Amino acid sequence: MAPPLPLVVLVFLAVTTVVPHSAAASAGAPVVFPKEATPTKSGYLPIPPANASLFFAFYEATDPVTPPASTPLLLWLQGGPGCSSLVGNFFELGPYFVNPDGETLSRNPFAWNRRFGLLFIDSPLGTGFSAAPSPADIPTNQSVIAAHILAALQSFYALDPTLGLRARPLFLTGESYAGKYVPAAGAHILDANAALPEAQRVNLRGVAIGNGLTHPVAQVATHADSVYFLGLVNARQRRELESLQSEAVSLTRAERWAAAADARGRVLSRLQNMTGLATLYDYAKQRAYATDAVGTFLNRAEAKSALGARGDVAWAECSDAVFEAMHGDVMRSVRPQVESLLRRATRVLLYQGVRDLRDGVVSTEAWLAGVRWDGLRAFLDAQRAVWRTGDGELAGYVQRSGALAHVVVYGAGHLVPADNGRAAQEMIEGWVLGTGLFGSGSQGGGNGRRRASLMPPVAAVSAVEYEQAGPNAKCVAQCRILLR
Numbered sequence: 001m002a003p004p005l006p007l008v009v010l011v012f013l014a015v016t017t018v019v020p021h022s023a024a025a026s027a028g029a030p031v032v033f034p035k036e037a038t039p040t041k042s043g044y045l046p047i048p049p050a051n052a053s054l055f056f057a058f059y060e061a062t063d064p065v066t067p068p069a070s071t072p073l074l075l076w077l078q079g080g081p082g083c084s085s086l087v088g089n090f091f092e093l094g095p096y097f098v099n100p101d102g103e104t105l106s107r108n109p110f111a112w113n114r115r116f117g118l119l120f121i122d123s124p125l126g127t128g129f130s131a132a133p134s135p136a137d138i139p140t141n142q143s144v145i146a147a148h149i150l151a152a153l154q155s156f157y158a159l160d161p162t163l164g165l166r167a168r169p170l171f172l173t174g175e176s177y178a179g180k181y182v183p184a185a186g187a188h189i190l191d192a193n194a195a196l197p198e199a200q201r202v203n204l205r206g207v208a209i210g211n212g213l214t215h216p217v218a219q220v221a222t223h224a225d226s227v228y229f230l231g232l233v234n235a236r237q238r239r240e241l242e243s244l245q246s247e248a249v250s251l252t253r254a255e256r257w258a259a260a261a262d263a264r265g266r267v268l269s270r271l272q273n274m275t276g277l278a279t280l281y282d283y284a285k286q287r288a289y290a291t292d293a294v295g296t297f298l299n300r301a302e303a304k305s306a307l308g309a310r311g312d313v314a315w316a317e318c319s320d321a322v323f324e325a326m327h328g329d330v331m332r333s334v335r336p337q338v339e340s341l342l343r344r345a346t347r348v349l350l351y352q353g354v355r356d357l358r359d360g361v362v363s364t365e366a367w368l369a370g371v372r373w374d375g376l377r378a379f380l381d382a383q384r385a386v387w388r389t390g391d392g393e394l395a396g397y398v399q400r401s402g403a404l405a406h407v408v409v410y411g412a413g414h415l416v417p418a419d420n421g422r423a424a425q426e427m428i429e430g431w432v433l434g435t436g437l438f439g440s441g442s443q444g445g446g447n448g449r450r451r452a453s454l455m456p457p458v459a460a461v462s463a464v465e466y467e468q469a470g471p472n473a474k475c476v477a478q479c480r481i482l483l484r
Ligand SMILES: *[C@@H]1O[C@H](CO)[C@@H](O)[C@H](O)[C@H]1NC(C)=O
Pocket: 050, 051, 133
């Protein structure tokens, strides 16, 4: 009963060349990339040097509460250095997640493109689907990366001038090593805007960093205390970690960047060895984050074609070449760029999953309290409000003043949106739109505020004090808080 051969061939050609995912569906095979999961726009954004481009995937807001012309845009950048933003897309905050089978997708109920347009870019050049024309084109520092991000944004705006993308408020977001990229790109954009005609400016309104590495010299000095007070190491091990941390700090102060990065590596590796944890990214996990399925999925020809990615590029979650090229950047600070953003009243959100042992809360507070900015005192004196989601569950803590907000996310490690999607979505929507506890008007409001006001204020630890005390000294203020 088979139809005549020519007809079969004709049907096969028609469906495979035009819409590959329908071909799979009509043959009864699993739908690899359902139409509703494909990006609104995706492909490559040209940047200098010649022939180079960064891969992007853009998802328009599905349920915005703002008019289309003013609906905010979020750019998400992954860490590493050298990890693909498609991990964020398909494992953390995009509209669809890759299932553990590596073949199918499921809708993410807490997607960040509910209220906002969401743009993922594979950066630095050499990361994910952004193959570098030659190894020499892989960036080695933040200035080059920031220039590439600005160039990619300009290419993105130019894709469809009628969409009015450029006029929409833009927020740079990212996690981990993006704690470097986000402030560096943000400050670069503000500097560039000053010299650009109005029609070519970028409407940057704020930056958000999750569990970021931003000012490593202060951050590297906090691991021993964090794990000691969690009960994960004993006093002797703590002293050993402190001594390794001191080496990293001294080498950083001496600007011996490669040696300093190696010294930090020794701290983390010793920490891993002593604690025996499955991952330092989350002390409550028995297994590392299961991101492997994302790679299985993205290396399928159907997935690459649906995303408009180059078929000849093998997608890797993190690029070794980029990681190596950036080695000398690891211990360098972008705290001045954060200061530059705050001084120009660009909003800054720093959030951390409370269970992260690499770039967690204590690590962030250690550099935050040393920020040179007029509003710092008021920020450090501000109340830390208890934050609950709509259903009354503890979501974390919110502290803010002026342009700066600090959010601690409960029930989460390093990859906050993957661990506590509901809280992460509520946070980003509240912060961008300026509502509730995250609002830019009067501090707080709602349950969190009332509950928090019943608590005695807790003195914030000054990173300056912390750094001056040195890794081998007793951390008086820190210990007082942690022992409560
Ligand atoms: C860019 O690509 C074109 C076409 O493949 C090639 O002719 C040219 O040499 C390339 N330029 C550089 C700088 O790689």
